[in-house]
Amino acid sequence: MRRTAVRTLAAGLAVAATAAGIAATAVVRGGAPQTAAASSHREAPLISQDPTADNTDLYAFVSPDKPDTATIVSNWIPGEDPAAGPNYYTFSPTARYDIYIDKNGDGNPDITYQFRFQNQPSQFFLGNTQQTYTATKIVGKQSTVVGKGLLTPPDNIGPRSTPNYGALAAQGIHQLDDGTTVFAGQRDDAFFGDVGAIFDLVAIRNGTGANGGGRDFLAGYGVHAIALQIPKSMLDNGTNHTVGVWAATDRQKVSVGGKSHGPWVQVSRLGNPLINEVVIPTDMKDYWNSQPPSKDKQFEKYYENPILATVLQKLYPQFGPFKDTGRSDLVAVLGTGLQKPALNFTGPTFADELRLNLSIPPTPFDKLNRLGVLGGDLAGYPNGRRLEDDVVDISERAVGGTLIGHDLPLGDGVDANDVPNLHAFPYEPAPFSGFDNTKGVPFPTHP
Amino acid sequence: MRRRLFIAGTAAVTAAAVLGLGGAFRSSGAAAEPDALPAAVAAELQRGFAAGDTAAEVAGLQGELRLRPHDVKALSTLGLAYLQRVRETGDSSYYPKADGILHRALRLAPHDLVATAGLGQLALARHEFRDALALGVRARRISPTTAGVYGVIGDAEIELGRYRAAFAAFDRMAALKPSVASYARISYARELIGRTRAAQRAMELAASAAVGEREAYAWTRVQLGLLELTSGHPRAALRQVQVALDSFPGYAFALDALAQAHWALGHRAAAITAERAAVARVPLPQYVGFLGDLTRDPKQYRLVDVIERLLAANGVRNDLDIALFDVDHGRRLAHALVLARRGYAERPSVVGDDVLGWALARNGRCREALHYSRRALRLGTRDAVKVFHRGYVAACLGRRAEARDLYRRALALNPHFSVLWAPVARKGAAS
Numbered sequence: 001m002r003r004t005a006v007r008t009l010a011a012g013l014a015v016a017a018t019a020a021g022i023a024a025t026a027v028v029r030g031g032a033p034q035t036a037a038a039s040s041h042r043e044a045p046l047i048s049q050d051p052t053a054d055n056t057d058l059y060a061f062v063s064p065d066k067p068d069t070a071t072i073v074s075n076w077i078p079g080e081d082p083a084a085g086p087n088y089y090t091f092s093p094t095a096r097y098d099i100y101i102d103k104n105g106d107g108n109p110d111i112t113y114q115f116r117f118q119n120q121p122s123q124f125f126l127g128n129t130q131q132t133y134t135a136t137k138i139v140g141k142q143s144t145v146v147g148k149g150l151l152t153p154p155d156n157i158g159p160r161s162t163p164n165y166g167a168l169a170a171q172g173i174h175q176l177d178d179g180t181t182v183f184a185g186q187r188d189d190a191f192f193g194d195v196g197a198i199f200d201l202v203a204i205r206n207g208t209g210a211n212g213g214g215r216d217f218l219a220g221y222g223v224h225a226i227a228l229q230i231p232k233s234m235l236d237n238g239t240n241h242t243v244g245v246w247a248a249t250d251r252q253k254v255s256v257g258g259k260s261h262g263p264w265v266q267v268s269r270l271g272n273p274l275i276n277e278v279v280i281p282t283d284m285k286d287y288w289n290s291q292p293p294s295k296d297k298q299f300e301k302y303y304e305n306p307i308l309a310t311v312l313q314k315l316y317p318q319f320g321p322f323k324d325t326g327r328s329d330l331v332a333v334l335g336t337g338l339q340k341p342a343l344n345f346t347g348p349t350f351a352d353e354l355r356l357n358l359s360i361p362p363t364p365f366d367k368l369n370r371l372g373v374l375g376g377d378l379a380g381y382p383n384g385r386r387l388e389d390d391v392v393d394i395s396e397r398a399v400g401g402t403l404i405g406h407d408l409p410l411g412d413g414v415d416a417n418d419v420p421n422l423h424a425f426p427y428e429p430a431p432f433s434g435f436d437n438t439k440g441v442p443f444p445t446h447p
Numbered sequence: 448m449r450r451r452l453f454i455a456g457t458a459a460v461t462a463a464a465v466l467g468l469g470g471a472f473r474s475s476g477a478a479a480e481p482d483a484l485p486a487a488v489a490a491e492l493q494r495g496f497a498a499g500d501t502a503a504e505v506a507g508l509q510g511e512l513r514l515r516p517h518d519v520k521a522l523s524t525l526g527l528a529y530l531q532r533v534r535e536t537g538d539s540s541y542y543p544k545a546d547g548i549l550h551r552a553l554r555l556a557p558h559d560l561v562a563t564a565g566l567g568q569l570a571l572a573r574h575e576f577r578d579a580l581a582l583g584v585r586a587r588r589i590s591p592t593t594a595g596v597y598g599v600i601g602d603a604e605i606e607l608g609r610y611r612a613a614f615a616a617f618d619r620m621a622a623l624k625p626s627v628a629s630y631a632r633i634s635y636a637r638e639l640i641g642r643t644r645a646a647q648r649a650m651e652l653a654a655s656a657a658v659g660e661r662e663a664y665a666w667t668r669v670q671l672g673l674l675e676l677t678s679g680h681p682r683a684a685l686r687q688v689q690v691a692l693d694s695f696p697g698y699a700f701a702l703d704a705l706a707q708a709h710w711a712l713g714h715r716a717a718a719i720t721a722e723r724a725a726v727a728r729v730p731l732p733q734y735v736g737f738l739g740d741l742t743r744d745p746k747q748y749r750l751v752d753v754i755e756r757l758l759a760a761n762g763v764r765n766d767l768d769i770a771l772f773d774v775d776h777g778r779r780l781a782h783a784l785v786l787a788r789r790g791y792a793e794r795p796s797v798v799g800d801d802v803l804g805w806a807l808a809r810n811g812r813c814r815e816a817l818h819y820s821r822r823a824l825r826l827g828t829r830d831a832v833k834v835f836h837r838g839y840v841a842a843c844l845g846r847r848a849e850a851r852d853l854y855r856r857a858l859a860l861n862p863h864f865s866v867l868w869a870p871v872a873r874k875g876a877a878s
Contacts, residue, residue, distance in 0.1 A: 050626045051659040077659055087661050087694050094655040251625035251656065254649050256614040256636040261652065265625050283560050286624055287592035 051077045052092035053249040055270035056223055057191050060245045060354050060384040063229060064362040065424055069181075070235055073227045073387070073428055074099055074247040074270075075189065080222035082432040088129045088155050089186065091117035091224055095251050096264055099228060102244035102353055103237045105337075105346030107294030111234070112138040115184065115226055117152070129155040133184055135176055146176040152185035156222075156433040165430055173425065181229040187428040189223040192417045193392040219418035220432055227426035236358050242337060242344045244353030245384075246271035246293055266290050271352040272334045272382070273391040278308045278399075279334075293351035296335065300350050303331050308399045319408055322400060329403040333382050343373065344383050356384030365423055370415055374402060387421045387428060390414075501531045522552035523561040530568055537699075537729040539761040545569050546762070560589045560596075567599035571606075574764040576794060579603040594624035601632060608796040610639070610826065627656045627663050631670065638674065639797070641827035647674050665695035672704045677830065679861040681711035699729035703737070710741065711863035730754060732765075736772055740866035748776060766790035771802045774809050775867060784810050797823045797833070805836045813843035831857040831864035835872050842875060851876055 059073040076097065080089045091097065096116055100109040114136045120128055135147035153172035156165050172185045235243050250264035268289050270276070279302050280288045288299060309324035316322075337344035337355040344355040363369070363379040370390040372380025374397060381389040393411035400408045419429050508525040512518060526549035529541040546569060552562035567582035583599035590596060601616030614636050621629035630653035637646035654667035672687035685708040691701040706722035709715075722738045732754045739747030751772060758765050767790030773783040787806035791799040804819030820840045823833045838853030854876040863869055 049660065050656050053626075053656065080659070087659070087664070089659050092655050092658055094652055252652070253625050254621050254630060254633050254652065255618045256633055256640070259645075261648075265622065267624050267626065283590035283593060286590075286594050290592075290623065 050251075050267065051079075052090070052224075053095050053251055053267050054078055055247050055249060055268045056189070057273060058245065058247045058270045058354055058385065059190075059387055059427075060243075060356045061386045062232070062356070062358060062360070062362045062379065062384075063425070064365060066229065067362055068232050069229045070232055070243075070356065070358060070384075071227065071229045071425065071427060072099055072101075072245055073190075073225055073426060075187070075191075075223040075225050075428075076249065077224045078189075078221075080186065080189075080224070080431070082156065082220070082222055083434045088157070089222070089224060090119065090129050090131055090155075091115075091133070091152070091184070093117050093119050093131070095249055097226060098248045098250065099226065100246050100248065101235065102246075102293070102346075102351070103235065105240075105242070105244065105349055105351075107244075107292065107296065107349050107351035107353070110139070113146075113180075113228060114138065117184075129157075129186075135182060137176070137178055144177070146178050146180070147174060147182060150174045150182070150184070155186045156431045158433045162433065165433065169430055178234070179231055180234075181425060183225070183227040183426040185224065186222050186431045187225040187426065188417070188419055188431045189221050190387040190417050190421060190428045192219075192390070192414050193412055222431035225426065225428055227428065229425050232358050240344075240346065240357070241359040242346050242355055242357045244271075244293070244337075244346055244351060244355050246353050266292075271354050273385065274395050275334070275352055278395065279303055279306060281307065293353050294349070296351045297349075299352075300331060300335065303334055304328065306330060306399050308396075309401075312396075312400060319400075319410075321406075323404065323406070327404075330398065333398060333403070338373075338382070343378065354385055355382070371397075374398070388416065390416075501528050501535060504528050505532060517555055519552050519556040519559055519562070522548050522555070523559055523565055526552065526562065526565045526569075530565070530572065533572070535729070537731060539758050539763060542569065542573060542761045542763065558589050560586060560593065563589060564593075564595055564599055567596075567603075571599065571602050573762045574606070574767075574793065575762075576603045576606040580607065592623065594620045594626070594629060597623070598628055598632060605636075605639075606794050606796050606798070608794075608799065610636075625652075625656070627653045627660075627667065630656060631667065634670070634674075638677075639826050639828050641829045643674065643678050643829055647671060650674065661695050662698070665691040665698045665701055668694070669698070669700045669704045672701075672708065676704070676707055676711060676863075677861055679831075679859075679863070681708045681863065684708040685712070697724070697728060699725045699731075699734075702728070703731075703734050706737065706741070710866065715741065732758070732768065732772070737866070748778075764790070764793055767794055767799060767802050770806055774802070774806045775865075777809070780806075780810050784812075797826055797828065800825075801833050801836055804840060808836070808840045808843050811843070813840055816840045817844065829860055831861040832868075834860060835864060835868060838872070838875065847878070851878060 053076070055074065055076055056078045057075045059071070061071055063069045063071045074097075076091070077089050093116075096114055098115075099113045101111040102108060103110040115133055116136075117131045117133045120130060120132065131152045133147075133150050133152065134145060135150065137144050137146045151172060151174075153165075153169040154162050156162055162168055169185065173181060173183050176182050237243070246269060248266050248269040250266050252261040253263060253265045254261045266289065269291075271293060276285060276288065280299065281302065284299070284302075291298075304327050305325045306327060307324075309322040309327070313320050313322040313324060331350065332338055334352060335350035336348065337346045339345040344357040346353075346355055360378050360383060363377050367377075368380060368386065368388055369375030369377035370380075370388055371377070371394055372386070372389045373383055374394055380386050381391055381394055385391065390411070392414070396410040396412070397408065400406060400410050402408070417429070421427055421429055505525065505528050508521055508528060511521045512525065515521065526545045529545035529548065533539055533541045545565070549562050549566045549569065552559055553566070556562065563582055564586040567579050567586060570576070570579035570582055579599060580603035583596055583603055586593070586596040586599060597616045597620035601613045601620065604610070604613035604616060617629065617632045617636050621633055630649050634646045634649035634653065637643075637649060650667055650671050654664060654671065657663035657667050668687050668691035672684040672691065675681070675684035675687060684704065688701050688704045688708055691698060692705065695701065702721050702725035706718045706725060709718035709721060719738065719741050722734060722741060726734045726738055730750075732751045735747050735754060736751045739745070739751065755765055755769050755772075766786040770783045770787035770790055773779050774787070784806045787803045791803045793799075800819045801823035804816045804823055807813070807816035807819065817840050820833075820837045824837060834853055835857040838850045838857060841853055842850035854872040857864060857872050858869070858876055864872075
């Protein structure tokens with residue numbers, strides 16, 4: 001839910017935010033204010049967004065340096081300000097974090113990884129942001145703990161609190177019992193995009209947007225990531241070699257009269273990028289977030305008749321016409337995978353998953369094309385998604401009609417992350433530290 | 448605690464303005480024109496206004512709307528931003544602004560969820576609970592799967608005294624989307640029905656869901672502190688409040704809770720310092736009133752009157768709040784009873800029951816008071832204030848043994864439930 005990056009910044013709660021930010025709060029998160037002015041003295045914060053249960057981005061790709069494995073990176077907590085201390089970020093110990101893998105295209109998970117985090121004593125007081133966690137793997141009805149007492153690295157606070165951050169973070173890479181490699185902890189947000197402009201009515205700062213000039217709204221901000229590197233042999237179904245991946249977050253239900261809490265309720269999910277922001281209407285966002293991909297047929301009409309195309313037509317008639325109904329091309333790309341050309345089709349079930357064809361070899365780092373399949377690079381989005389894929393440009397062009405003969409070089413003018421991604425697991429770069437906060441304005445020195 | 452009633456409805460007063468007002472009051476006396484005063488004061492206070500966190504958003508959105516005056520999303524967002532500004536600053540003149548802008552959004556898009564629910568929020572903040580309920584129901588028709596609409600509905604039902612419906616709405620909200628918002632409401636409902644420990648557990652979940660959001664996190668810690676205070680544990684309250692202040696230094700809600708905890712621990716000077724700091728940031732009438740109780744400074748009480756008038760001028764129905772304050776302080780008792788009856792009609796909840804019963808008792812109408820004071824405790828709320836009021840009614844009816852038991856019960860729940868009335872309870876309990 002990319003909305004998020006902007007809006008947590010905004011939310012009017014903690015950090016100073018931009019107008020675009022708070023606009024995005026309503027635009028994207030839409031829904032009724034999440035926390036009401038409860039009458040009486042219990043008046044809760046007006047806009048609270050539960051960032052620790054907010055899926056921001058999901059990536060799935062064949063590991064370029066270990067092509068016999070696939071890597072899944074799932075991000076949470078949008079817009080972590082490295083300099084927000086003493087309010088450091090952690091995974092929520094009362095949430096459950098899920099990564100789902102569908103091997104047969106029916107929209108149901110065949111392999112699930114679940115993560116629960118625990119705080120250490122004295123959390124927050126001494127800036128202790130290190131957490132332990134448990135990883136559970138579910139295959140069919142069989143649930144197995146595959147990792148226990150695993151440690152996240154601490155957040156990157158600065159050279160005094162967290163010196164040699166690269167080495168510290170490397171200690172956060174662990175092996176699970178099933179042969180999978182795992183990392184959980186703070187990372188730089190690899191997403192890039194001129195989010196401020198996108199939510200300002202898809203404002204394009206420069207031409208059609210293909211010529212740079214955008215502002216990377218996420219530059220300098222962090223996220224919390226869970227990354228998995230899984231042997232392909234555990235994923236490949238042997239026929240179409242394509243897996244569908246999505247991530248979600250659950251919180252426990254409580255009731256006024258209830259004694260304990262539970263069961264788990266899904267409060268956020270993410271398969272393809274930007275769906276919650278751009279495709280799902282405001283009134284449906286909570287519901288969409290609560291549903292599994294196997295029930296996505298009910299949302300198909302929003303993919304078929306995208307609001308964004310209507311908006312583009314209204315704002316940029318000179319670039320039109322933009323087709324905003326009967327978009328079977330988008331339904332295929334986002335809901336079933338592409339059959340023609342054969343890329344990552346998983347069958348007729350419409351389900352919002354990131355579909356990765358494991359048999360397509362990874363493109364070397366120096367050759368990859370940020371436009372992925374649209375740029376002739378079949379190892380990129382919408383075949384899975386790499387950190388380098390420019391999903392804002394790809395999505396704008398796809399909605400604009402690239403696949404149905406209306407090829408327009410739309411874009412937001414931001415083509416890459418502000419810092420280079422790693423060429424090895426967990427690929428997403430180290431977070432900025434609070435100490436070298438890139439957003440602060442230096443105060444002149446004086447004697 | 449003293450704040451059973453007062454809402455975070457707020458007024459346009461900053462630190463500087465508070466001082467200025469005190470002066471104005473001394474010279475002009477309390478006989479100022481009721482209608483002229485709020486406007487003049489508001490204008491005066493505007494200037495002393497400290498910029499809060501969403502000031503930039505508000506300015507930005509206003510700029511957007513100059514370019515695109517029919518942008519429904521910008522309109523409804525600005526409406527919400529105005530509501531947030533009240534929270535940050537205490538300036539209730541944002542309420543009419545929010546009202547205007549949200550209605551503009553709704554005229555352009557009659558089925559806009561954000562504008563509809565936003566107007567529901569506004570109605571709640573102004574204690575227009577029947578309107579809030581109607582707006583919540585309208586929002587539910589627009590989107591029955593959006594958790595937030597059940598928050599608006601449930602909050603309104605609570606204040607209308609329809610607890611079964613309110614709790615069902617909260618349960619639905621928490622089932623649709625467990626979050627800070629729904630956990631906090633479940634916590635409040637549990638507190639109302641006397642499940643204090645369970646209320647704390649739900650609020651701990653809310654705190655955990657608020658990590659990463661400074662105000663939301665600090666707010667949940669303050670609520671946990673207040674729950675400790677109402678159960679007579681000021682030291683535990685202090686710890687919660689300190690966590691809130693660590694993560695949000697200068698947070699007005701936390702400073703007020705800090706003052707209460709200090710007072711309960713017998714640190715009167717520290718309590719006064721903390722409450723002054725709270726008032727300097729967000730001058731809610733209950734903060735100013737508590738400061739008056741701590742300092743015994745009648746100037747503070749006059750300031751409460753001014754703030755209440757400002758609130759009323761900005762559309763807040765605060766009859767019940769004013770009634771409680773006046774009855775508590777033994778002022779204008781006959782008039783307070785009129786206000787309490789009027790407030791009760793708008794807010795027939797256990798809060799309304801309690802204030803009306805208290806007002807009746809203090810006017811010597813003890814038989815009638817008994818009915819309401821009993822009703823105020825019908826949910827089983829473990830609230831020392833309500834139990835004390837019930838004891839006062841018993842005493843007033845000449846039932847001395849019953850009164851003594853009730854006073855003892857109130858003090859057992861929370862020996863520091865009120866600066867003014869806890870000593871009365873102690874005397875009565877000892878007799």
